[in-house]
Amino acid sequence: MPRRGRTLTIVALLALLAAVPPLAALAGQPFYLDLFRRVMIFAIAALSLNFILGYGGMVSFGHAAYLGIGAYAVGILAYHGVHDGFAQFALAIGASALVALVIGAISIRTSGLYFIMITLAFTQMLFYLGISLEEYGGDDGMRLAGRSVFAGLLDLRDPMPFYYFVFAILVACLYLVHRLVNSRFGMVLRASKSNEGRTRSIGFSPYPYRLAAFVIAGAMCGVAGALFVNQTAYLTPAFMSWTRSGEIMFMVILGGMSTLIGPVLGAAGLLLLEDLLQGWTEHWQIILGPILVLVVLFAKRGLAGLLPGGGRDE
Amino acid sequence: MSETLLAVEDLYKAFGALKATDHVTLEVRAGETHAIIGPNGAGKTTLISQLSGTLRPDSGRIRFGGEDITRLSAPARSHKGLARSFQITSIYRDFSALDNVALAVQAHAGHSFRFWRDARGDARLRDPARAILDEVGLGARAGVLAANLAHGEQRQLEVAMVLATRPRLMLLDEPVAGMGVEESQRMVQFLARFKGRQTIVLVEHDMDAVFSLADRISVLVYGRVIATGTPAEIRANPEVRNAYLGEEA
Ligand SMILES: Nc1ncnc2c1ncn2[C@@H]1O[C@H](COP(=O)(O)OP(=O)(O)OP(=O)(O)O)[C@@H](O)[C@H]1O
Ligand SMILES: [Mg+2]
Numbered sequence: 001m002p003r004r005g006r007t008l009t010i011v012a013l014l015a016l017l018a019a020v021p022p023l024a025a026l027a028g029q030p031f032y033l034d035l036f037r038r039v040m041i042f043a044i045a046a047l048s049l050n051f052i053l054g055y056g057g058m059v060s061f062g063h064a065a066y067l068g069i070g071a072y073a074v075g076i077l078a079y080h081g082v083h084d085g086f087a088q089f090a091l092a093i094g095a096s097a098l099v100a101l102v103i104g105a106i107s108i109r110t111s112g113l114y115f116i117m118i119t120l121a122f123t124q125m126l127f128y129l130g131i132s133l134e135e136y137g138g139d140d141g142m143r144l145a146g147r148s149v150f151a152g153l154l155d156l157r158d159p160m161p162f163y164y165f166v167f168a169i170l171v172a173c174l175y176l177v178h179r180l181v182n183s184r185f186g187m188v189l190r191a192s193k194s195n196e197g198r199t200r201s202i203g204f205s206p207y208p209y210r211l212a213a214f215v216i217a218g219a220m221c222g223v224a225g226a227l228f229v230n231q232t233a234y235l236t237p238a239f240m241s242w243t244r245s246g247e248i249m250f251m252v253i254l255g256g257m258s259t260l261i262g263p264v265l266g267a268a269g270l271l272l273l274e275d276l277l278q279g280w281t282e283h284w285q286i287i288l289g290p291i292l293v294l295v296v297l298f299a300k301r302g303l304a305g306l307l308p309g310g311g312r313d314e
Numbered sequence: 315m316s317e318t319l320l321a322v323e324d325l326y327k328a329f330g331a332l333k334a335t336d337h338v339t340l341e342v343r344a345g346e347t348h349a350i351i352g353p354n355g356a357g358k359t360t361l362i363s364q365l366s367g368t369l370r371p372d373s374g375r376i377r378f379g380g381e382d383i384t385r386l387s388a389p390a391r392s393h394k395g396l397a398r399s400f401q402i403t404s405i406y407r408d409f410s411a412l413d414n415v416a417l418a419v420q421a422h423a424g425h426s427f428r429f430w431r432d433a434r435g436d437a438r439l440r441d442p443a444r445a446i447l448d449e450v451g452l453g454a455r456a457g458v459l460a461a462n463l464a465h466g467e468q469r470q471l472e473v474a475m476v477l478a479t480r481p482r483l484m485l486l487d488e489p490v491a492g493m494g495v496e497e498s499q500r501m502v503q504f505l506a507r508f509k510g511r512q513t514i515v516l517v518e519h520d521m522d523a524v525f526s527l528a529d530r531i532s533v534l535v536y537g538r539v540i541a542t543g544t545p546a547e548i549r550a551n552p553e554v555r556n557a558y559l560g561e562e563a
Contacts, residue, residue, distance in 0.1 A: 184428040203392030203421035
């Protein structure tokens with residue numbers, strides 16, 4: 001059963017991620033905790049993009065916007081002395097959902113190249129807005145005044161609990177996307193991508209479903225942003241730069257579009273390869289580029305397609 | 315005489331200088347199979363697209379069940395009871411045959427803002443979909459990816475999707491196009507079962523299919539309806555013989 005193989009693959013990968021902290025401690029390499037936490041944060045961002053791109057056919061080229069909004073929500077509250085994680089994450093989710101609602105309401109009326117350009121344009125706008133916020137560091141950004149504290153539960157200043165917090169959120173997001181894409185809602189979303197004319201003719205109006213998916217994806221990426229600023233302890237408008245959007249999109253493509261586990265593989269593949277090559281040579285980008293081109297060319301379903309049962313959902 | 319279900323009034327649509335629908339007036343009666351025939355490029359598909367809401371007419375009106383639907387979107391018309399098949403098969407190629415039909419059932423089973431339960435495990439969608447697949451003779455192929463079905467099976471699947479929306483009027487654009495003799499005979503027999511209880515607008519080039527299914531026929535030439543009548547009347551019409559049927563009919 002391909003479905004069974006896929007579930008096993010996902011469980012094995014998650015078990016590996018869960019084993020990183022003890023292994024890193026054993027090896028005396030706490031650096032890996034940091035690296036894999038980063039991988040998981042970007043996996044959440046890529047997962048949210050894959051939800052609308054892979055399953056919904058919406059090529060949003062501005063997904064970094066929500067990463068930035070989530071980060072700024074946490075950063076700005078911390079700057080004003082609010083370190084409560086519940087409030088910070090609630091604001092990150094609310095603000096990114098709201099912005100996604102506005103951007104989606106306008107951009108989803110268009111399609112193809114226009115959709116790509118409009119989502120890019122909105123994100124550039126937010127990028128410049130970030131630069132203009134002198135109070136919060138403007139162009140240079142600012143240090144995070146303090147990491148999020150979930151009173152009585154956990155404190156993101158501790159690397160290990162922080163790691164498992166990100167892990168838990170990643171698992172929750174994977175499960176959420178799994179439920180969503182297989183629900184009635186998800187079927188409409190995927191049908192609209194597969195054949196819009198047919199979908200309209202049998203009686204569905206794709207717009208409200210696409211918009212809802214866009215908002216869910218925005219909120220999910222906002223959570224990734226809130227985690228990311230806790231990771232870097234620093235925030236800058238560069239979180240919202242178009243290269244960042246491209247990076248997230250690349251993770252989705254590298255890992256395998258419209259597969260559940262693809263974004264996780266894509267985030268891991270890109271970030272680990274980057275790290276590996278950086279250790280070898282300072283001209284790592286010259287090597288990274290061709291490797292990525294080859295993977296995309298020869299692994300049609302991305303990295304997920306290479307794993308047992310990892311390919312596309314039936 | 316039975317009541318009119320669909321009334322097309324002075325419909326007009328031009329592509330640049332080309333009058334694809336040239337002041338068409340047409341009535342489809344409840345329960346009849348109304349064939350629309352005409353040479354290639356006569357504007358048959360363009361007419362169907364305006365009826366289904368895929369294409370906006372430049373002027374004129376479309377009434378369905380007494381209601382003006384000229385400005386309604388395609389999904390809204392689907393919910394009024396109009397369903398179409400496309401000349402070029404339009405199905406979800408990357409979904410199974412059963413998924414295809416279940417989606418059509420789902421479209422008419424309330425809103426789809428249901429985020430959690432597995433749609434493929436939902437008997438309220440799967441059972442009716444399976445029954446319709448059985449009905450069109452694809453029951454044994456339910457689990458096959460639509461892209462992997464034979465051409466004729468894909469045409470059948472599309473008709474199954476049309477049926478799954480429980481339409482009051484089916485608009486079928488060349489349902490037997492590209493089918494083998496046997497397949498096409500089966501499709502004709504299948505459609506014949508609906509005679510009297512289902513209203514059908516049938517666009518078709520296959521004259522055997524047309525004359526065995528149609529209660530009435532309208533002939534479209536250069537965007538214009540040049541004749542409407544019973545099969546016998548159309549056969550006997552000299553203008554029609556001249557423009558389309560030729561001597562063989
Ligand atoms: N979107 C379009 N833009 C411009 N011209 C079009 C368009 N769609 C159709 N036409 C033209 O309108 C005319 C009618 O086309 P239509 O497809 O309705 O004919 P048809 O009767 O269905 O022909 P066939 O029997 O070949 O299917 C043709 O001349 C066609 O080239
Ligand atoms: Mg045609």
